Amino acid sequence: MAVLMRSAGVAIGLSLIAGAGHAADVDNQVWSVAHFTTDIGPRTLVTLDTQARFFDDASRLGQVVFRPAVGLRLSDTTTAFVGYAYVRISPAGRPVTHEHRAWQQLTFRAAGDGKGLTLNGRTRVEQRWVEGRDDTGLRVRQQFRLTAPLTGKVRAVATNELFFGLNKTDWGQRDGLHLVRSFVGVSVPVREGLSLEPGYLNQYVVRAGRNGAQHALSVTANVQF
DSSP states (O other): OHHHHHHHHHHHHHHHHHTTSSOEEEEEEEEEEEEEEEESSSSEEEEEEEEEEEETTTTEEEEEEEEEEEEEESSSSEEEEEEEEEEEEOOTTSOOEEEEEEEEEEEEEEESOSSSSEEEEEEEEEEEEETTOOOOEEEEEEEEEEEEEEETTEEEEEEEEEEEESSOOTTSOOSEEEEEEEEEEEEEEEETTEEEEEEEEEEEEOOSSSEEEEEEEEEEEEEEO
């Protein structure tokens, strides 16, 4: 556990280093997420993420994400996934872009028993294509998620995710660390098969010019059939 906590500290330190070189363009946003999961076999499941992200002080819909996947449980605490993602991005004053991704993912428990203080990990590898462009972007995302019981079945949640580009593309992907996403909130069970995760999300974007900082009210609905 001590090693993992030091790793989390390194991740936070990297986010601070990323932001030290340039002033940042700041935006206040609202992110809404619905995550659906259902079993289709003893060890097999399917998932679907749908997201709507509102930009420019939450005044307009700036990004939509549609992400289905199939997963295979390798153990009680480890699951492998393969999936696809469609991302529609509407930048202010610029043409809409349509991005397609193939991705592979491993989720695992790093420490804890799932009831008390627990640390989970998620490693995702993405192959990214943008319509009308030639290059394929390769990216690795590493997330750690720390949860702790508060009262009853309510749990505190904190996550940190680092995005690393493995190459540069003609449509703008940077190589190296180019995005740091952090979240702090609570997980609240509503009824069997449904929980809500409201909280604060911070995203720091490393750019060639001015970096970007986004502050978002994030609400996730987790639905299990």
